[in-house]
Amino acid sequence: KTGKVDLSHGAGGRAMAQLIGEIFAENFANDLLAQGNDQAVFSVPPGRLAMTTDGYVVSPLFFPGGNIGSLAVHGTVNDLAMAGARPLHLSASFILEEGFPLADLARIAESMGAAAREAGVKIVTGDTKVVERGKADGVFISTAGIGVVPDGLDLSGDKARPGDVILVSGTIGDHGVAIMSSRENLQFETQILSDSAALNGLVADMVAACGESLRLLRDPTRGGLAATLNEIARQSNIGVRIEEDALPVKPEVAAACELLGLDPLNVANEGKLIAFVAPEAAEKLLRVMREHPLGKDAAIIGACVDDPHHFVQMRTSFGGGRIVDWLSGEQLPRIC
Amino acid sequence: KTGKVDLSHGAGGRAMAQLIGEIFAENFANDLLAQGNDQAVFSVPPGRLAMTTDGYVVSPLFFPGGNIGSLAVHGTVNDLAMAGARPLHLSASFILEEGFPLADLARIAESMGAAAREAGVKIVTGDTKVVERGKADGVFISTAGIGVVPDGLDLSGDKARPGDVILVSGTIGDHGVAIMSSRENLQFETQILSDSAALNGLVADMVAACGESLRLLRDPTRGGLAATLNEIARQSNIGVRIEEDALPVKPEVAAACELLGLDPLNVANEGKLIAFVAPEAAEKLLRVMREHPLGKDAAIIGACVDDPHHFVQMRTSFGGGRIVDWLSGEQLPRIC
Ligand SMILES: Nc1ncnc2c1ncn2[C@@H]1O[C@H](COP(=O)(O)OP(=O)(O)OP(=O)(O)O)[C@@H](O)[C@H]1O
Ligand SMILES: Nc1ncnc2c1ncn2[C@@H]1O[C@H](COP(=O)(O)OP(=O)(O)OP(=O)(O)O)[C@@H](O)[C@H]1O
Ligand SMILES: [Mg+2]
Ligand SMILES: [Mg+2]
Ligand SMILES: [Mg+2]
Ligand SMILES: [Mg+2]
Ligand SMILES: [Mg+2]
Ligand SMILES: [Mg+2]
Incomplete structure (x- = not known):
């Protein structure tokens, strides 16, 4: 109503459900997120899995060439790719500061959705918490990701040898x-x-x-x-x-x-x-x-x-x- | 040195590596986290996967019966369990406020490690960011988790019917x-x-x-x-x-x-x-x-x-x- 995040958006009630539906589900839309349960359930292709996470606290939130949302997708996709993995699915946890403009949140979610589609991954599960004004700095996002590593590939930081x-x-x-x-x-x-x-x-x-x-x-x-x-x-x-x-x-x-x-x-x-x-x-x-x-x-x-x-x-x-x-x-x- | 989190603990250099080694790797110790790469790579048992995430911003951080660390394990394990999944692995993303006492962080990590062991899950990958004093509230943690769902089990919020x-x-x-x-x-x-x-x-x-x-x-x-x-x-x-x-x-x-x-x-x-x-x-x-x-x-x-x-x-x-x-x-x- 006020166009800003308020504490009710993190309280587990109607306002939260509405925020998730209108801003996140809308921009991340995919079949797995649409399950709407406490978790997403899906089949994975055969192979070993890679799993990673990063928190994003970049300041400013919007910068030339991207914003915290696209960054939160790229960074986690890249940490999967560094294992040679094909990234499959991401999770996204949002910590919002009371008073943050909903329009900015929508822009961030939109960039996130676009970045995910472009990278070929789905944001399959999420979470939304709100803290009081002054207890965070706009938006923090933590994404985790899983991907599948091709058989026989075994990249690791301890594999370099003289001459490489x-x-x-x-x-x-x-x-x-x-x-x-x-x-x-x-x-x-x-x-x-x-x-x-x-x-x-x-x-x-x-x-x-x-x-x-x-x-x-x-x-x-x-x-x-x-x-x-x-x-x-x-x-x-x-x-x-x-x-x-x-x-x-x-x-x-x-x-x-x-x-x-x-x-x-x-x-x-x-x-x-x-x-x-x-x-x-x-x-x-x-x-x-x-x-x-x-x-x-x-x-x-x-x-x-x-x-x-x-x-x-x-x-x-x-x-x-x-x-x-x-x-x-x-x-x-x-x-x- | 000062016994408090400072910005260098999030800067990607020596201080961060030391913090991760002494506080997190120590308390979460397991073979997959020890890979020390940008991601953990592992085999999973056959079956569909469940994936979930939650952010934790509880205040106070320590409360009767637990703290933000044990809560961050229990909550994510539970969202996996609600699919009937056997929880396997967690990721943990920390957002720390400059000035937060390292001793408190160690207590939190210790509880997290203990909760994970008790629940039979491994914390296989993590991330540590630090924001300036006044830009967060001590510690925020986001955990994500994956688990394996037994074949034939298909629990979902849309499955209830009259008479249940x-x-x-x-x-x-x-x-x-x-x-x-x-x-x-x-x-x-x-x-x-x-x-x-x-x-x-x-x-x-x-x-x-x-x-x-x-x-x-x-x-x-x-x-x-x-x-x-x-x-x-x-x-x-x-x-x-x-x-x-x-x-x-x-x-x-x-x-x-x-x-x-x-x-x-x-x-x-x-x-x-x-x-x-x-x-x-x-x-x-x-x-x-x-x-x-x-x-x-x-x-x-x-x-x-x-x-x-x-x-x-x-x-x-x-x-x-x-x-x-x-x-x-x-x-x-x-x-x-
Ligand atoms: N920011 C978000 N983006 C996408 N989906 C979200 C987001 N926040 C929540 N969701 C989705 O909304 C649904 C309800 O989330 P909610 O966090 O209430 O579930 P929960 O984790 O079981 O509860 P709690 O967080 O209180 O432990 C889930 O399907 C979740 O994936
Ligand atoms: N809080 C933590 N608990 C456990 N392990 C952690 C934690 N923070 C980082 N790690 C581990 O330390 C290693 C280095 O993490 P780091 O975040 O520097 O890698 P990265 O994500 O590739 O880099 P960046 O975060 O700059 O994108 C990884 O193996 C990571 O899993
Ligand atoms: Mg739940
Ligand atoms: Mg990274
Ligand atoms: Mg949640
Ligand atoms: Mg990396
Ligand atoms: Mg939950
Ligand atoms: Mg990282």
């Missing part, structure tokens, strides 16, 4: 810089858009072409490429060597990073992946990636070495070398 | 009254405890004994028994008739409801279920339920009738009748 080649699927830093620029109200000649996108299509092509040579995939989200490479070095008990000149960075992103005092290596991405692959398959994988719209700027950025210290080292553009550490601090809060 | 008998597994109102009493700092002679519990064991016994006669199960959480009966009446296109005298209510809960101006019919439960069953199996089901510790106060409370208006009507203790409506308002915010 490392590829990135495109330019780095776009998402984090888009968020920070919109937060700081920075204007550039070229608008910087988040790269938020579902990578399951790209991954399917990669797996089809090079499945048996792939060691692992990971999406460099919070902490950026630097954190992800360090995680994998530790998990696989190897070292990593990358080339600064090989890293794809958009000029406008590089410029914004200068201005904001950020290093693109530490900035979150939401539509990129890194792949570790056996050396003999690297060129083929690169070709396959570049044929996909989300991999057109793919590049080989480095390789794995034997290194008991698990260092990630980069040869810089000037020919020097430096350690690429992961940050210990809070450089970029609420980036996703 | 309605049972409740025990006393109503305990959870909501425990929360409200602790919020209002009320002291009673007998402390009122939340009934928060995992119902999958009870459900397994019910399904084993009366599977083919069961129509549906539902846990009367937010909105209480009143909301749940109204939901089902609508979904199944029937009417419901219940007997006030048949409703199990603890005397201390009844007294507290008086004092707080609540009706136990509208108060949330977190360890109770209602069952709709074919009339010929009702007595047997009651017996089986009473043999289980979580069903010892089970009772037959009413039956379904043909009613195009989907009314839920109650014969009161005084012999009169009244409509049991679901509330449209926000009587009990943040009860779960």
